[in-house]
Amino acid sequence: MLEEQIQMVDLHGQYLRFKEEINGAMQAVTDSCAFINGPQVKTFAGHLADYLQVPYVIPCGNGTDALQIALMALELQPGDEVILPAFTYIAAAEVVALLGLTPVLVDVDPCTFNIDPRKIEAAVSERTKAVVAVHLFGQACDMEPIMALADAYHLYVVEDNAQSIGADYAFSDGKVQKAGTIGHIGTTSFFPSKPLACYGDGGALMTSDEALAARIFMIANHGQECKYQHRRIGCNSRLDTLQAAVLDVKLKHLEEFTEARRSVARQYDEALSSCDSLVIPAKSTFSTHVYHQYTIQVKGGRRNALQHLLKEQGIPSMIYYPLPVHRQEAYRQISRVSGNLDVSIRLCESVLSLPIHTEMSLGQQQYIIEKLKDL
Template sequence: MFEEQIQMVDLHGQYLRFKEEIDEAMQAVIDGCAFINGPQVKTFAGHLAGYLQVPYVIPCGNGTDALQIALMALELQPGDEVILPAFTYIAAAEVVALLGLTPVLVDVDPRTFNIDPRKIEAAVSGRTKAIVAVHLFGQSCDMEPIMALADAYHLYVVEDNAQSIGADYTFSDGRVRKAGTIGHIGTTSFFPSKPLACYGDGGALMTSDEVLATRIRMIANHGQECKYHHKRIGCNSRLDTLQAAVLDVKLKHLEEFTEVRRQVASRYDEALSSCDSLIIPVRSTFSTHVYHQYTVQVKDGYRNALQHLLKEQGIPSMIYYPLPVHHQEAYRHISRISGCLDISARLCESVLSLPIHTEMSSEQQQYITDTLTKLK
């Protein structure tokens, strides 16, 4: 047993490393008492827009709100269909259902875990209005064919970039864009475990379309064009000033955080590539990887047993995700299934995410990999 407790994410260790900066930023908010829509929110939004190289960033309350606001801004109507992957966190399907839209589920690429562009076209019907591209675990979906298909069928594309902020997508002509800035609207989450994380809930939307940006701002602020004048149906979703202050500090270090995660992932790759019972994650040729998760596939139905054995050795792990969307009770009867979803179902039975974070020591990781290679 390793002498120190190993964690999936070491939030406290990261805080201690940047304590002085973070405390100073939070104290400035407390001193100013502008806890709602304080100046730090606008400052952070501007800095994030600069980092992503996108004209408009609109902060909001959380990543799920961001997805809902995005679909509301597209003015979709009940009964319209939205294509999304069957292997994903439930938020994308949840907001589709909440708005009276129909989730249309397609399978994913077994190597990258992301929606398979080759499966999307067969799912398009006369009611299809949008595609939600979920950039899972730290790397972008293959956006070039997705955007081409969307153009051909006049569909909107919403990017769920909650797990992959900072990833770079390279087009076939050499152009490079940040994940979340390629579709009509991008969304992200600042949940504490995310690559860019605050100390509570938080989220944001990004777009290059001025009309959509105006709608998004209004929707997130009760649909107000100006105070007490409500032009459209909206909601109350805003990023707290304290959280914006924390995020603005962390944004300065995001590239450093990403590089550390990549180094951890490379050490895993090297140590685990010879494990016959594991399939290590694939790095796409068209996207860099920020490794929100390091997710292996465990062969031969051994996943649950392996997780139990790791736990006995003091090594945490997580299953993202144990059920595909079409097997979730709430979505069985409201979703439309397109094609075979066997890959999504198989991944739910085989994926296992190992600890990866910015504070992981080489000794901790060595213990994890030594344990895994012994158990193979």
């Protein structure tokens, strides 16, 4: 057993490494007492827009708010259908349902775990208005065919980029764009475990459409055009100034964070690729991978047993996700299933995410690898 405890994400270790920068940024906020909509919020939004090479970034309260605001900005009507993957976190389906829209669930690609573009077209009906492309675990969905389908059927595309910020998507003509900037609206979360993370809740939306950007900003601010003048139904969703200050520091180190996780992933790949009982994560040909998670598949129905054995050795792991959306009780009656969801069901029974983070030591990783090979 290692003397140092292995964690899925080492937030404290990362904080200690950048303590001086982060404390200084937070102190500037507390000195000014501009806790709501302070100048750091606008500064961070500008820096993130520069990094993503997108004209408009609108911060908000959290990633789920970002998804809801995106769909509100598209002015969808109750009963409209939104296509989304069955294998994903519940937030995308949740906001669809909250707005009186119908979630239409399709299967995912067996290699990347992202929504399968081949399954989207079969799910389109006369009521379909949008697709939510969730960039899962660190790499982008195949956006080129998704956008082609959206053009053909006059659909909106919302990208949920909470887990893959910083990933690059390459089009067939060689053009490269950051994940989250390709669809009509991109969203992200700054939850503490995410690739770009704050010390509480936070989120943002991004778009290249000026009219959509104005609508998003208005909706996130009580639907106000100006103070006390409410043009549309909105909500109260804003990024705290303290969190913006933390994020602005971390954004400067995002590429460094990404490379640290990629280094861990390379070590896992090299060591585990020969394990017959495991399937290591596939890397797509069209997207770089930022490894928010390192998610293996465990063969032979042994996933739960392996997780238990790892726990006995002091190695944490997580199951993202144990149930597909269509088997969640709240969504059984309100969602529409398109085609079979065999891949999503199989993944829910076989995936296991191993520890991967920016502060992971070589000794910790070697210990995990040794135990995996022994079990």
